[in-house]
Amino acid sequence: MKGKYKIIIAILVVVTGISYLVFAGVKDTFVYYLTIDELITKVPEVYNDKVRVSGTVVTGSIDNNIDRSLKFKITDGDAVVDVEYQGIVPDIFADDVEAVVEGTLNEQNIFKADLLLAKCPTKYEGEDQLKNPNGYQYKKEKG
Amino acid sequence: MSEIGSISILLSFFISIYSLVFSIIGVKKRNRSFVKSAENGLIAIFLLLLFAGGSLIYELITLNFSIKYVALNTSTDLPLIYRISSLWAGQAGSLLLWSIILSGFTAVVVIQNRNKDRDFQPYVNATLAVISLFFLFLITYVENPFEKLDFIPNEGRGLNPILQNGYMAIHPLTLYIGYVGISIPFAFGMAALISGKLDDNWIRNSRKWALFAWTFLSVGLLLGARWAYLELGWGGYWAWDPVENAAFMPWLAGTAFLHSIMIQERKGMFKKWNIILLIITFFLTIFGTFLTRSGIVSSVHSFAQSDIGPLFLGFIAFILLFSFSIFTYRLKEFESKEKFDSLLSRESAFVFNNLLFLAAAFTVFLGTIFPILSEAITGNKILVGPPYFNKVNVPIGLVLILLMGVGPLISWRKASPNNLKKNFLIPAIFGIATGILLLILGIREFVAVATFSICAFVTSTIFIEFFRGVKVRSKRGENYLVAFSNLVSKNRRRYGGYIIHLGVVLIVIGITSSSVFLTQREVVLSKGDSFDLGRYTLVFEGVKTFSNDAKDGTVATLALFDGNKNLGNMTPEKNIYKYEGNREINQETEVALRSTIRDDLYLILSNSTDDGRASIRALLNPMVSWIWGGGIFILLGALVAMWPGVKFARFHSFIPEISGTRRKTS
The missing domain is CATH 2.40.50.140 (Nucleic acid-binding proteins)
Structure with missing residues (x-):
């Protein structure tokens, strides 16, 4: 039983430590x-x-x-x-x-x-873009 | 061909309902032929879905633009290999691939267990049928990959250029195998809960699947990181983006599960806990898919998004409600055999391993959904970025690595001072000596010194283990090589595990070095200018433009010198794709990379002018290649652990008899 209590205490310590890390992490970086x-x-x-x-x-x-x-x-x-x-x-x-x-x-x-x-601006896989009868055009040379 | 595909997925959908119903009726009424018929149904689904996948690939290769999926994801200029990989470039195809993999795994499970555990296995099949049902419903009714357009475009939208990369072609596939693989142990766990057979058999029969899935998740994550490193051109490999986190969370929970099932097998403890871990892991795989597909959290990765989000939420709710209610129902039936004796024991090392992995998963989860949470609670959208994830996860990771050295060697039940001294004195000396040496060498970054010391500690525990094993065997007259190979092959899981741990150490060293000791410079150069970075000198030789069918490129040439030694040219590029099809991106930064075991020289061409000047961002990332090397170790270790050995085959041949006698007595 003694071992079990020690482990529970150790778990509490670890959990507290992690909670603190989360708290500090959020506080400092949000x-x-x-x-x-x-x-x-x-x-x-x-x-x-x-x-x-x-x-x-x-x-x-x-x-x-x-x-x-x-x-x-x-x-x-x-x-x-x-x-x-x-x-x-x-x-x-x-x-x-x-x-x-x-x-x-x-x-x-x-x-x-x-x-x-x-x-990217397109939220949906739209088929509207495909409706252009020529399909897609090659992009004009960019200056 | 597309008709074959459509019909195949429709049939699969109905057969999965059939298999679900007949598995359950069959096991309840003890009707073997029902169960058998359900199993045949599951195998048939796999064959049908192979047809469906094959026909979609055929349509993608032949560019049948009358199919919406083909038109949205390919174009005439796309090379064959990327036409095939377009199968998982879009939503509907990804879901189809998901279903194919799941049905394939299901078929293997069915065949492996055909004559085993007739009062257990049907529940496994039924669970897998439910999961299949969900995905098949999606591809049949919501996101059908064979959906036709009512017109035929002349040209398709094309594949995003950043996806046209070998790593991107295999990374999603690898991750999917990992994701879907988790379904198998989950199905075994659910079957244990439903059937009430809560002994360790379900774990014994599914643990290889868990390791298999975990390996693919690990490799998939690393391939994704490598893809980002090579292709995204910002010099890093991990950014805590929601999409990355989505894959990382199930990995964390899955790693906890892989460790804690060992303690159930050895000591009969953690039985409830393992079920909970498994449910969490499976939940996280589905949640990850939901996260990336629903667009609920904004990510820089551009994914095809659609309305399947609510359906996924519904499925997640169903899984959680169902599994936790049946878990509660069985709660009293779990028997835990042993109790804890001491804080200094292997049992407690496992407890903390689990606690920390789960805590890491939870903190990543919290950080990922923080914007949603904060908006719901306070009305303000607040986010936490990479600094949060690093602050929280680096300390957790350090303790976990320390445990990686302690866990495998500390005694069960209670470690005596003698045991501690025998196993940890030398490694501790190594670890501390490494720390002191680094301090003497002038390294003052605390995190790096601590990490390297712990890594030295862990590495020496592993080497000492191998060394001791070989020494014992060689005393019996085996030469060292034979002794080594016998040592590993007689205890594959253990030594495979060590090899994986060694891989993790390499990855940790790589991540630490490359994030702590990174040096970078931004320079604007005219022809003939030079600059230094670390030991390298770079001389700018000018920019050239070129043009081919696909793109207009600008390429800068820099001669690389290490001292006086000419190491050749580095040529970072900036390309503009002519093809407007995929509007999400038409610019692509092609980095120049010189990778050595010591460091990576990483050059980005940021900008250039017509008069021949260029701005270059140059990074010296120490030891990045160790990360990829660590990945190879993980793969190797997993292969060693999973390889069917003599022991395993013998174990298998006993199964029918064991289950046969059990059936008679029950």
Whole structure:
């Protein structure tokens, strides 16, 4: 019986430790996931808070400089947010895709992102795209 | 051909209902011919689904665009091999493949157990028929891979270019085999609960399946990691993305299960616990599929999504409710034979192994669904990213690795000081010495020093085990090689397990080195510029553009030097696929990689200008190849453990007699 109590105590210690890890892990690393609308209504208290925002990349807004600073705008169809980012750009990132950025909005209302993810815009395997009588066209040479 | 496929899956659907009903009636009424007929039905499903799979592959190869699935997943420019692998590129095909694998495994189970346990096996068959039924329902009525379009497109949508990669062609297949493989031990567990035969037979007859499934899950995870590393071009192999977590969670729970069934076999303990673990593992495989397919958690991986989410939720609810209610019903019938004696014992090492694996699975689960939970509770969508997963799982992982050294050697019941000294003194010295050596060498990263020390400890326990075994045998006159091979072949499970543990150590070393000691640089280069990274020097020789039928490519050439030694050219590319078909992605970063046992030089071409400048991100990832090497060890160890040995064959030949006598007495 003595052994059993010891094990129960040891299990309690381990479980407490893990619970603490979860608590501390969540507390130190969580970020709010906001829509663009929520981001804008939270100005100015949102300044310098780490948040994650997603929106559609405004067509033609991507300015990808050789020194790796990437500027673009995201929108929810209504409001527009300017984003600046340095780092790895996912292959899927392009005009009109849904971009997810994590970082902070500064007082000039520019979103300084340190993480950029992109999601494909097509949610469903649509057959509409197949209805084009010529099927798919070869893409025009990109300039 | 597609008609054959359609009819095959429709027939399979009805036969699985038939097999379910007749298995149950047969076992209840003790009608052998009913049971037999149900078994034949299950074998027939496999043959029918092979036809269905074959006909879909035929349609994919011949590009019959009148079929929606073909039009959505292939295109005329797709090479043969990827036309075939398109079978699992989309939703409907994946579900069909899932059903084929399940029916194949079911057929093997039926044939292996044809004359065994007539009052048990029908329940296994019935459980498998239920699982089949669900997937066959999906492909027959919801996501039919043979669905026709009412028009014929001239061209299909094509396969996503990032999926056109050898690893991507086999990684999903491997994972599916692992996922589906879990169904088999689950079916045995359910049969034990339903029939009330709660002894260890169900574990004995299904544990190889559990190990088999686990091996495929492990290899599948590693192949996925390798694919991400080579193809996604961000320099890493694991990002705690929900899709990765979806595959990782059943692996964690399954690993706990594989360990804890050993203690039931040896000591008759943990009987209830094993059933619970198995239910959790199976739940996590279905939940993982639900997670990736329903789009409920946003992931960077682009999966085809559809409305099957609610159906999956319904199926998950059914599984959990059914299995836990029948478990509760049988709760009083479990007999546990032994009790714990001491904290310092192998039994308690297993307890903590299980506790920690399950805790890891739970914390990953929590982190993955955190956005949903927080939105439901607080109204705010809050997420936790990779830092959360690392913070929580690194300490858990470290303790688990330590246990990996302790568990196999500590005595059962109660470890005496003598036992501890005999088994752990030398490894502990090795471990501590490694730590001190690393500190002397100037390494100050605590996590790395701790991890390497523990790894040294575990490795030496394993080597000492092999060494002792060989020494004992060689004293009896066997030469070392013979002694070694006899040692392993006489106790395959044990030594196979050690080999797997060694593989895990290699993987842990690789992960630790590559995440703690990573160096990277971002540089903008003009022709002739050079830069250093670690021991390497890279000289930029310019960018070229090229064009072929499929893509417009930009390729940067960098000459690589180690000191003065020229090691050839590295050529990272950035390609734009001309074909617009698969709109999800038309750009592809092709990294340049030089992999050695010491480190990986990983070059990404981020951008380039018309005047010939290029921006390059260069990473030096230490010891990444150890991760893949560890995977080979895991595969090897699993093969050793599963290989049918002499003992196993003899064990098998006894089965009919044993079950025969049991039937008479009952």
